[in-house]
Amino acid sequence: MSILEEHESSPGLLLALLGYDAMRRLRAAHDAHGLKPRQFQILGLLEHGGLSQRELNDRMGLDPSLVVALLNPLEADGFVSRERDPADRRRHTVSLTPAGATLLVAAGEAQRAVEDDLFAALDTQQREQLRALLLALNQPASDCA
Structure with missing residues (x-):
């Protein structure tokens, strides 16, 4: 196998390239709802x-x-909404408003549409397997020992 062929099939490189494409597409779906990806995460x-x-x-x-x-x-x-905790004035509790819940549903639907397109080549079992593998990769190394 040539160096080029090895790099084209490198799991790390493939993951990075696919991750870049996924982030670009997901960011566009969130942007269409006036959100940054991290703001979508907060609402969730x-x-x-x-x-x-x-x-x-x-x-x-x-x-x-x-x-x-x-x-x-x-x-x-x-x-x-943010409110001070009456028991500890330094603490703020953040809550989702009804408008935020509506936005979360709409942005979530847009995200699912992007994911359906991203993973169109995979069947349901393969999607679940990919999800499980990604969750395993996301675990700290100390948890895997």
Whole structure:
């Protein structure tokens, strides 16, 4: 096998190239709804109830200032609300508003359409297998030992 053939079939390179294409297409679907991908993630995390800003930071693995920068426009547009915790005035609870829930559904449908197109060559079993493999790759190395 030549070096070129080896690189063309390299799992890491293929994953990177497919990941780039997937991100570009998913970003376009989110942009069409006025969202950044991370803002879509925030709405999804809030779907089943409010979280503190700290919990959002932890779940997203982002610096607190980045989460605040993502939340500010969502709050200004009425998609999330932030309230101080009466028991701890330093703590803010972030909740999804009805408008945010509607936006999440619409953006979620757009995301599913992109994913259906991205994975059109795979049957249901192959899609589930890919999902399981990606979840395994996303685990920290210490969890795999």
